[in-house]
Amino acid sequence: MRGPFLHSSQRTAAIMRQVLLALAPITVAAIWRHGAGAALLVLAALSAAVTVEAVLARASVSDGSAAVTGVLFALLLPAGAPLWLAALGGALAVGLGKHAFGGLGKNPFNPAALARVVLMGLLPVYFFAPAWRWDGVTQASPLSKAAGALLPSASALLAGDAPGALAQAAPWAVLLGGLVLLLLRSADWRIPLAYLAGVTLLVLVLPAGERMAGHAPWLVGNPLPHLLSGGTLLTAFFLLTDPVTAPFSPPGKLVFAGVAALVTVATRLYTPYPDGAALAVLTANACAPLIDRALVWRKLRRAG
Amino acid sequence: MSAPVQFRDLVVELGFVTSAQLGDALARQDELNGSGVRSHLGHLLEDLGYLTPAQHRLVLVQLDMQRALAALPTVRRSARHGWVVAALAPVALLSSPLAILAAAAVVLVGAWLAQGRPGRWLALGWAASVLVPGAGAATAAAAGQGGASPRLRESVLVALIIAVSAAVPLLPIALSPGHLLLIAALLLALLRRRPR
Amino acid sequence: MNHYDASFLAIACALMTERPRRWWLAGAIPALAFALTLLPLGHFAAIVAALVACTPPLRPAAAALLLAAPRYPSVRAAAVSAGLYLCGVAVLAALLEDRLDQDAVPAFLRGTPARLLVLAVAYFSLLPVAHL
Numbered sequence: 001m002r003g004p005f006l007h008s009s010q011r012t013a014a015i016m017r018q019v020l021l022a023l024a025p026i027t028v029a030a031i032w033r034h035g036a037g038a039a040l041l042v043l044a045a046l047s048a049a050v051t052v053e054a055v056l057a058r059a060s061v062s063d064g065s066a067a068v069t070g071v072l073f074a075l076l077l078p079a080g081a082p083l084w085l086a087a088l089g090g091a092l093a094v095g096l097g098k099h100a101f102g103g104l105g106k107n108p109f110n111p112a113a114l115a116r117v118v119l120m121g122l123l124p125v126y127f128f129a130p131a132w133r134w135d136g137v138t139q140a141s142p143l144s145k146a147a148g149a150l151l152p153s154a155s156a157l158l159a160g161d162a163p164g165a166l167a168q169a170a171p172w173a174v175l176l177g178g179l180v181l182l183l184l185r186s187a188d189w190r191i192p193l194a195y196l197a198g199v200t201l202l203v204l205v206l207p208a209g210e211r212m213a214g215h216a217p218w219l220v221g222n223p224l225p226h227l228l229s230g231g232t233l234l235t236a237f238f239l240l241t242d243p244v245t246a247p248f249s250p251p252g253k254l255v256f257a258g259v260a261a262l263v264t265v266a267t268r269l270y271t272p273y274p275d276g277a278a279l280a281v282l283t284a285n286a287c288a289p290l291i292d293r294a295l296v297w298r299k300l301r302r303a304g
Numbered sequence: 305m306s307a308p309v310q311f312r313d314l315v316v317e318l319g320f321v322t323s324a325q326l327g328d329a330l331a332r333q334d335e336l337n338g339s340g341v342r343s344h345l346g347h348l349l350e351d352l353g354y355l356t357p358a359q360h361r362l363v364l365v366q367l368d369m370q371r372a373l374a375a376l377p378t379v380r381r382s383a384r385h386g387w388v389v390a391a392l393a394p395v396a397l398l399s400s401p402l403a404i405l406a407a408a409a410v411v412l413v414g415a416w417l418a419q420g421r422p423g424r425w426l427a428l429g430w431a432a433s434v435l436v437p438g439a440g441a442a443t444a445a446a447a448g449q450g451g452a453s454p455r456l457r458e459s460v461l462v463a464l465i466i467a468v469s470a471a472v473p474l475l476p477i478a479l480s481p482g483h484l485l486l487i488a489a490l491l492l493a494l495l496r497r498r499p500r
Numbered sequence: 501m502n503h504y505d506a507s508f509l510a511i512a513c514a515l516m517t518e519r520p521r522r523w524w525l526a527g528a529i530p531a532l533a534f535a536l537t538l539l540p541l542g543h544f545a546a547i548v549a550a551l552v553a554c555t556p557p558l559r560p561a562a563a564a565l566l567l568a569a570p571r572y573p574s575v576r577a578a579a580v581s582a583g584l585y586l587c588g589v590a591v592l593a594a595l596l597e598d599r600l601d602q603d604a605v606p607a608f609l610r611g612t613p614a615r616l617l618v619l620a621v622a623y624f625s626l627l628p629v630a631h632l
Contacts, residue, residue: 100617102604108595114621121482121624271631282625289598290591481505482623485512489616493608 012104016064018186022177023071023238029170034079038166041077041086046070048090056099065104069093072112072238075167076231076278078127085126089115108289110239113281120278157228165275167234171227178237187241194254195236198261199226209270219268226268231277235260239278245285252291259291260284311345315355315363325354503530503570503581504630510563511588512619515596516612526564527586530578533568563589584629592622 030038049070054061070090077086096118097111098104120127158171167174181187200223208220219225226232231239240246240260247256260280267276312330315321321329329348336343346363349355355363507530514523532552536545549568567585572578596615605614 096617099606100609101614102601102606106601106604108599108618109621117624118486118621121480121627267628271628273628273631276628279625279628282621286591286595286622286625288595290594292598293594480623481508481512482620482627485616485620485623489609489613489620492613492616 012065013063015186016068018184019068019181019238020064020071022180022184022186023068023075025173025176025180026075026167026170026234027071029173030075030079030166033169034166038079038169040083041079041081041166042071042074044083044086045074045077045090045093048087049073049094052091052094052099056095057103060104063104065098066094069098069111072234073115075234076112076116076165078165079169081126085119085123089119092118105244107244109285110242110245110281113235113239113278113285116278117282157224164229165231167231168229171233174233174237178233181237181241187237188243188246188250188253190250190253191240191246191257192236194257195240195261196227196232198258199223199232199265202261202265203269206265206269226265230268230275232264235264235277235281239281240284245288247288247291247295249292249295252288252295255291255295256284256288259287311363315346315349318359318363320359320363321349321354325349325352328352329354502630503572503577504584504627506566506570507581507584507588508619508623508626510566510585511592511622513566514563514585514589515592515619516615523563523589524586526567527582529564529567530572530581530585531575533570534572534575534578537571580629584626588622588626592618 027042031042046067047070049066050061053066060066070093073089073093074086077089093111093115097109097114098107101107101109178187178192182189182192203219203223203226204221240257247253260283263280263283264276267273267279273279312326316323316326326349329345329352332348332352333343333345336348346355346360350357350360510526514526529549529552533545533549536549539545541548552568563585567581570581572581596618600614600618602610602614609617
C-alpha cells in the first residue's frame with residue numbers, strides 16, 4: 001500500500017496555484033507588519049526552494065509545489081531570523097523533505113514542517129530565543145513559559161499584535177487564506193475543524209504542567225492564545241491538509257487531526273517548548289499509515 | 305568447523321579412564337538405552353567406580369572450556385569480522401586504557417561464555433561498560449563480536465550505534481542520536497555516490 | 501545516555517534490524533530497570549537489568565538492552581520510555597512499510613539511508629517527549 005500520490009501534473013499545478021493564492025494574504029500581512037525583512041525572508045526561502053527543485057527535478061518546477069513549500073517554510077520562521085536560515089530551510093524542505101523520499105506525492109512528512117523541525121534540532125538558538133524584538137522592545141511570545149511573557153488582549157491576538165513567527169503576524173489573514181482553500185476545495189474541511197476543536201477541548205480539559213508553575217497562567221484553560229498564537233492556524237489549514245501526508249479515509253483524518261491537537265497542546269503545557277505545531281504535524285504524519293491500517297483492519301473485521 | 309569435543313574422548317585423553325573402562329561403560333549405557341532408561345556417561349563411569357565425582361566435575365568444566373575455545377576459530381575465520389573490528393577501532397582510540405582493557409577482557413571471556421549468541425555478547429559488553437565507567441569500547445567490541453553469528457549485519461549495526469553513542473560524550477561537540485542518524489544517512493549516501 | 505535517547509536508539513535498533521515476533525516484550529524493560537534501582541544492588545542493578553534484557557525470548561532484541569541502559573529517575577520516566585518505544589516502533593514500522601516508496605527514492609538514498617532519514621526526522625519531531 002502506498003500513499004495517495006498525485007499523478008496529474010496539471011491538477012497539481014492547479015492545486016498549488018490555489019494554495020499560493022490562499023497564502024498571499026498571510027504573506028502580505030506579514031510583510032505589512034514586519035516590513036522588508038519579512039519580504040526578504042520569504043524571497044530567500046522561496047528562491048532556495050525553487051532552485052533546489054530546478055536542480056533535482058527541472059520538469060516539476062512549473063507545478064509550483066516548491067514555491068508553496070518555500071513560502072510555507074518562511075511563514076514558520078521567527079520574524080528576526082537570518083536570511084541564510086530561510087534559504088537553508090527552503091533548500092532543506094525541497095531537497096530533504098521532498099526529493100530524498102522520491103519527490104512530490106511520495107514524501108511521508110510535510111516538507112516545510114520537516115525543514116522547520118530538523119533546523120530546530122540542529123540550530124536551536126535561532127528558534128528558542130528567550131525573547132523576541134517587538135515594536136522596539138524585547139518581549140516573550142504569548143506561548144512562552146519564560147518569566148516576563150505577557151498575554152495580549154483578545155483583539156490584539158486576533159490582529160496579530162504579539163511577537164511570534166511570520167504566520168502569527170495576522171491570524172485573520174490565515175483564517176482568510178484557510179477559508180479560500182476550503183471554498184476552492186483544495187483542502188478537506190474535516191482536518192482543520194477537528195484540529196481546532198481538538199486544541200480547544202484539550203486546553204479546556206488538561207491541567208497545568210509542573211513547568212508552568214508561576215508562569216503564563218493564561219495558557220491553562222484558555223483556548224484563545226493557543227488558537228491565535230504560534231503556528232496553530234497555519235498548521236490547521238495549510239500543513240495538516242496536505243493530502244499526501246494525511247490518512248485516506250474521512251474518519252482517519254479526524255483521528256489524525258486529534259493526534260496533532262494532542263501533541264500541540266501537550267507540548268505547550270508540559271514541555272519547555274513554546275510551540276508544538278510543527279512537531280505535531282510531523283508526529284501526525286508519522287501516525288497516518290498506522291491510522292489507515294487500524295481503520296482498514298476494523299472495517300475488515302466488521303465485514304467478515 | 306571441527307566436530308565438537310565429546311565427553312568420552314576427553315575423559316580418556318585426560319587419563320582418568322582407560323579405553324577398556326570406557327568400553328564397559330558404553331556397553332552398559334547401550335543396555336540401559338535399550339530398556340528405555342536414559343543415562344549420562346559420566347554418572348555411569350562414577351557408578352562403575354572408574355571415575356571420582358571430582359574428576360567428573362573437572363571433565364565437565366574442561367569440556368565447556370574446550371567447546372568455548374572451539375568456537376573461537378570460527379570468530380577468527382569470519383572474513384567479515386575484520387571490518388567489524390576496523391569500524392570499532394576509532395571508538396577504542398577515544399576510550400580510556402582501562403576501557404580498552406575491559407573490551408579485551410569482554411572479548412576473551414565472552415568467547416567462552418557467550419559463544420555465537422549476539423544477545424549474550426551485548427549483555428556481557430554492557431555489564432563491562434557498567435563496571436568500568438566509560439567503557440563504551442567494551443560494549444561495542446562485545447556487540448561486534450556477535451558478528452560471529454549469522455546475524456552479522458544486526459550485530460554490526462548495534463555495535464556501531466552503541467559505540468558511537470558511547471563515544472559522543474568524549475567528543476568536543478554536542479551531538480544527539482538524531483544528528484548521528486542524519487550524519488549516518490548522509491555518509492552512506494555519499495559513499496554510494498562515489499564512482500567505483 | 502538519557503532515557504529519551506535510549507528509547508529512540510531502541511526504536512532505531514528494532515526498525516533497522518530483523519524485528520523479533522515479540523518485539524513488544526522489550527517495553528517491560530524500563531519498568532524492570534527502574535524497579536531494580538529501588539533494590540540495594542548498586543552497579544549490579546544495571547547488570548541484572550542487562551542480563552534480564554537478554555533472556556532467551558528477548559535475545560534477538562538488542563532494543564531491550566538499550567532500554568535497560570539508562571538510569572530511570574522515576575516511574576514516569578520509565579513509563580514514558582516504554583510508551584515511546586512501543587508507539588514509536590508501531591508507528592514508524594507502518595510508516596516505513598506503507599509510505600516510504602523505496603523504488604521512488606533516489607538510488608544513493610535507497611534502503612538504509614532513507615530509513616535513517618525517517619528515524620532522524622522522527623527523533624527531532626518527538627524531542628519534546630524527552631521533557632515530559
